[in-house]
Amino acid sequence: MIFRTLGTSARKYALFALTALLLSAMNAFAARSDLTLAMVLEPPHLDPTAGAAAAIDEIVYANIFEGLTRIGPDGAVKPALAASWEVSADEKTYVFHLQQGVRFHDGAAFDADDVKFSLDRARAPESTNAQKGLFTAIDEVEVMDPSTVRVSLKYPSGDFLYNMGWGDAVIVGRTSAAGNKEKPIGTGPFKFQNWAKGSQIVLAGNPDYWGEKPALDRATFRFIPDPAAATAALLAGDVQAFPSFPAPEAVPQFQADPRFEVVIGTTEGETILAENNARPPFDNPKVREAIAHAIDRKAVIDGAMFGFGTPIGSFFPPHHPAYVDLTGERKYDPELARKLLTEAGYPKGFRTTLKLPPPTYARRGGEIVAAQLRAVGIEADIIPVEWAQWLDQVFKGKDYDLTIVAHTEPNDLNIFARDDYYFNYRNPAFKALIAQIEATSDDAKRKALYQRAQGILSDDAPVAFLLQFPKLGIWDAKLQGLWKNYPIQANDLTAVKWTD
């Protein structure tokens, strides 16, 4: 009997193997159409118009939700739900001509009323939009006919079309907007399917999409906070793409492996050592200057990021056309730092605290920065904190001395003009300059103004500028179409496909 059993199971096995072989052969003809991507952080919810978390946009932007315009992989503004637009001579009136035949995922038709609803909702006083500043220029939104919208501005705004391309400015449905946090309903090429909290979110292709249909019909976003697990998941093939890989030390290993493609790009993430300008001794400009000179950016980049990342001397991304390299203004010079501290009245230095959120760049960078500060006499006690604590204590409560964080929003120089921001930095001249930039649409003039603003921040040293955060993209070598850079927080899957 034993032999019989063995015989049957062997036959069964052979049949199974044959079927599997056949199936895999068939797969070779039909290109693969599913993808599992990994992200470090899980979003708190999925409504991009009601939250600041980058993880929301990294899932929904361009996939589930679309705006009037969209930001492309190169950072340029492209048409989206607005097929075209006209701008008046005084640059204060925009007429948008909308796409025809667009439907939301719940079947509701999209028209001009949804645009008016979305923009009015975002700029309403009770709005929970995290980027209300994007809408401040808007004076009035009028529906001209179901496929035409006129937006009147209070003043000409050079950023208006760009701002309408942000995840925070996407168009939501009049009937479905309230439920977008748990079940997002947009107009995009992917529909939300399910969310296993703590593990993954699944999107499915939208068969009724108005535009060109993407090659993928299923995309899974998996959340892997641990860098060691991230490396293992990629190596094992559990995930086929990690658009922003968290362990720079493991990158060379993937670069040497032909199964993977490693694409090093740029992000809008200015990584800084923030100082509480309202709290002594950081209210003393000389102390802040001393800190700026005490920091060796190269050591931070080499030690914390394994050489990935670009040093910055102000709060501006090096790939931007208006960037000026100011890293030479505040050179690493511990002697000068000690001298400045003495002039500030701290010849023996002082003791302070450094709160560090969980990402590797902050924890490792923090250890190196603390050692560099110690070398000039500043003893910074490291306090590791979780993200929730960081947001609560540092960002909202402004209860901190020093902290390290990357600010990943694009075009966010204006945070230094906000009185209530956690830096507690106040400079009326800088505020006036930011207002002027927002009201200027001429490119050459804007560039000059941006450069002046960068100079002010380098001179004032409200925070110490460390590095522009790199985008370490690692994915299966057969995968095409993922973004190299992060001009905006997004993992746009519309152009992603498997080759062979």
Place this chain on the structure above:
Amino acid sequence: MNRSLVVGLAITLLVAAMALLSFVWTPYDATAIDIPAKLLGPTAAHWLGTDHFGRDILSMIMVGSRNSIAVALVAVGIGAGIGIPLGLLAAMRGGWLDEMLMRLQDLVFAFPALITAIMITAISGPGAFNAIVAIGIFNIPVFARVARGAALSVWSRQFILAARALGKSESRIITDHVLPNITDLLTVQITIQFALGILAEAGLSYLGLGAPPPDPSWGRMLFEAQTMIGLAPHMALFPGLAIVVTVLGLNLLGDGLRDVLDPKR
């Protein structure tokens, strides 16, 4: 001569000597960051290589041993200092006091040690002090149980009856007769708890709940080595070895002591 006692004692003394030596001498400053010298394998200049910040791993292990030993020592001290008197009291009085104390111990036991420690450090924040308290609290019921069980069997012996008949007070009986008769057992338990304390400290600092940087600790060294394992395996190997050897040494010492002190052998 008992072999495991000799080996265990030798290893334990060696680790203790290393910790003491680190107060006066280490090959390098254990906290000195030297990025250009990062991730070097073992060489003549750096016997155990360097970590991702270019710090000397041998120096870090030496200074880290101080942290491990101090945490384990104080934790065992808290556990034994509070647990043994409680156990003796429970054995002496019996009745409702014994019941209550033992059920209270059950309550502490019901939480796994590491979870308890994580809870305490989550409430009061990470740091060496909180790690000590967390591990110490878990040690209390361990010592109380061992002391109570051993003391109970001593209390039923005839020489206790004799001492009582002579009019000795209960506290005198404990110090003169009960305690000396259970010292062997407690000594063995102390070495075992000490080894567990070293492991617990490594576990907590691995989870980021131990002493914050820059003070080196064995557990955090392992954590930092985790993502570098393909790049610099020595970063994980040496602190891992330090933990294994130390715990092995203490366990051998405990085994040896039990064999030597046990009158039945």
